[in-house]
Amino acid sequence: MTHYIGIVHKDAGSSYGISFPDLPGCFSAGEDLIELERNAIEAIELFLDDQDAADFPARDMNEIARSREADGDDHMLMAIPYIRSGGRAVRVNVSIDAHMLAAIDAAAKRRKLSRSAFLVSAAQNELAGVH
Known part of the structure; x- marks a missing residue:
């Protein structure tokens, strides 16, 4: 970066x-x-x-x-x-607490995003310091 x-x-x-x-x-x-x-x-x-x-x-x-x-x-x-x-998109394998994953999936669904799109957006916000 x-x-x-x-x-x-x-x-x-x-x-x-x-x-x-x-x-x-x-x-x-x-x-x-x-x-x-x-x-x-x-x-x-x-x-x-x-x-x-x-x-x-x-x-x-x-x-x-x-x-x-x-x-x-x-x-x-x-x-x-x-x-x-x-x-290019790259497939990754990560481990996440099951409850956290459910919360991520629910938040992604509310925003009409895929899990991957939600996680990328969250990572971009974190890297940019946008909270």
Whole structure:
């Protein structure tokens, strides 16, 4: 999993904004930091959707922080996870408590998802820190 470093800005009376020095032209916004993170994840996915992610290597947060120190503007950095999806499906064998599996199946059914789709969605949310 790659983490792209976003530069977060917040002006008085405005939403939070985020831009990515390693992804030119990729930006997003959100009313609070939780919404900002969710929207930033989506912005990166859309930006890299038809791109080769290898063409956009993610730099270390410390390197970006050092390059921003000279600017002197008020900002913070946020690490946003990126996992390329759309690869081939792979069958796996996992062990899960029977009661937990029943709860997963019931939740998947309520959302009209297969067990696999539900588990992938839950894993993506967990990896992205969306709770």
